[in-house]
Amino acid sequence: MRKLVIAISMLALAASAAFADPILDRQALMKERGKIVGGLSKVIKGEEPFDAAAVLTALQALQVNAEKFDVDALFPAGSDKGDTTASPKIWEDMVGFKAVEDKYLADVKAAAAAAPADVDTLKTQFGTIASNCGTCHQTYRVKKS
């Protein structure tokens, strides 16, 4: 019986390790983030008409995505190794990294709460949000290929 319990718990452990790959998880979140930002950018560039409801939906999706970005869970110690472009600086400066992520979340939340009614308002909010992308990738990402 004891052996069985141990076997099961070991299996469960192995399974959770296999499924919860933080590198894949955070990459999926970043991909989704890029998709939503891309959609909003089309509106800003006038390639798609401004539709207040659609824009709000996109901003809310961006907020949900940002809230899912749990740094502790997605960037555990040791996840700097493997197929990742995360810079070692993340783990050297966790506080700084979290601060950038927090500012991004705050900017997204503010934009979603404000529910922009015209493209010019959206433009300003989008600019604020987008400036965080470069700021974070400047320090905390390393291009490898």
Add this chain to the structure above:
Amino acid sequence: MPSLRKFVGALVVLGGVGAVAGWVLSAPVKLGPETLAKLGPGDVAKGKRIFYAGGCTSCHARPGSQGDARLELVGGLELKTPFGIFVPPNISQDAKDGIGAWSVEDLANAMLKGVSPSGEHFYPAFPYASYARMNPADIADLYAFLKTLPAVAGKAPDNSLSFPFSIRRGIGLWKLLYLSDRPVVAFPEGTPAPVMAGRYLAEGPGHCGECHTPRDFAGGTKKTEWLAGAVAAEGSGVVPNITSGDGGFGNWSEADIANYLETGFTPDFDSVGGAMVDVQRNMAELAPEDRAAIAAYLKAIPSHPNGYPARKPAAK
């Protein structure tokens, strides 16, 4: 024995001749009067464009500066390279610590010849190997614009280089190999004007090749792999291949490139990162036609496969 003595004697003589020749060849050379005559009066508005095309603030602003603080060119960034640590100096208008006392001729000699007002070589971490391709009139315009920026006191720390790179005079020999005002990519007669304008911006002030081109053993850019991407000379990781070759960005349109330089977003909405973040912020200050010209040039240059080794598969 006499023959050995002769041999040693010959070696000493040869060594002596070599040393003299090396000393003569490595002497700093300033601009001639015919180039200085082309400087012209200088125009602040035009100089602003050159300032952002040249990316002066990326290296010379205080590290981490945002907004207007990026116009305080006090220096102090540390560029950690295999040769040692280069520290861009104060180029603000402070007369003592910066370049406030420089003449326009001094700036032209620095940017086009890599020679300081006191006649010493600058290290090519200051990308004069690219700036050497610039028109003298643009240097005068830049000079006029720099004059409008604040004077900030404070000396940046000295470079910290390993031997033999610590010997400045050796740069004279490096210049014989790599310093030229000739364009890198030759285009035939009748090439569209934007491509030619883009070549000037990218190869000259924009100094794209300094990071995006692999370097040879002596630290010169390999013109046969121009803009093919490289292992980062400073920091870690790689700098992307910006030709249309294998691994490059052949699938980007000219509009994609221009948009990236303006907004920092790739066609699939990844964002600009690393040292390119500051570059892109500078490029965003340029006129749309300048960004379009750089894009046209990049689509017109020869394609090369990646100039850096393939990434090793992750150890699992």
